[in-house]
Amino acid sequence: MSENAPEEKLSYEQAREQLVEVVRQLESGHVPLSESMALWERGEKLAAQCQAWLDGAKAKIDAARSSADA
Incomplete structure (x- = not known):
């Protein structure tokens, strides 16, 4: 996917990879x-x-744990 693709269209891995590249260029x-x-x-x-991807993953894990405890 393009470096200029809208962030919401990127997978976590793609967004993270692009973020690493942005930081490298800035540094x-x-x-x-x-x-x-x-x-x-x-x-x-x-x-x-x-962060949105990570928050979503955490919410799924928390929901799975809650239903396992119930």
Whole structure:
């Protein structure tokens, strides 16, 4: 899937991989300020999507545990 695909269309693994690449580029220090700002914004969206995937997985686990305890 494209690097510019909407975050909600990415799997957790794809979003995480793209987030790692964004961080690598930002940490390199070789990106102009305007591009750094765009990368930062993309990274924020990717991080939020990764967190949503993790929250969803946790909710499923919690629900499974609750029904197993009942």
